Amino acid sequence: MRLEGGCYCGNVRYVAEGEPMMKAQCHxxxxxxxxxxxxxxxxxxxxxxxxxxxxxxxxxxxxxxERPVTREFCPECGTHVTTGRSGFGGDRQGGHAR
Ligand SMILES: [Zn+2]
Ligand SMILES: [Zn+2]
Structure with missing residues (x-):
């Protein structure tokens, strides 16, 4: 699976390749x-x-x-792009592909 996405203003773009490990909605x-x-x-x-x-x-x-996540977001438009947790194998959680 190959996902391409980016932020609202187009300043940040990414590619994520591999098999999704989880798809979820978190409250x-x-x-x-x-x-x-x-x-x-x-x-x-x-x-x-x-x-x-x-x-x-x-x-x-x-x-x-105690176990914070690291958020990554566009410095220009503020769109949240990924969340990473060190205890989660360094894997990233991305938002919707945009
Ligand atoms: Zn942006
Ligand atoms: Zn959550």
Whole structure:
């Protein structure tokens, strides 16, 4: 499977190749923040097959959580692109392919 996507303004583009490890809709508090209130729909792809083809996302990791995720988002338009968790094999969860 090959997914291509990017952010709202087109500054950040990515390609994710490999077999999806999980497709889910998550209602947890962190996902609510990420989406602005609604559930977060995501797909987990192997990190080995993921690369940015355009632009460099900004990263953010909360320091007050025991197992924080690292969010990556466009520094220009703010679109959330991926979420990575170190304890999750470094794999990334992407949002909808856009
Ligand atoms: Zn953007
Ligand atoms: Zn969640």
């Amino acid at each position: 947890c508090r962190e996902c609510q923040y990420i989406t602005g209130g609604a559930p977060n729909v995501f797909i987990a792809m192997p990190v080995a097959g993921f690369s940015y083809t355009k632009g460099t996302p900004k990263q953010f990791t909360r320091t007050d959580l």
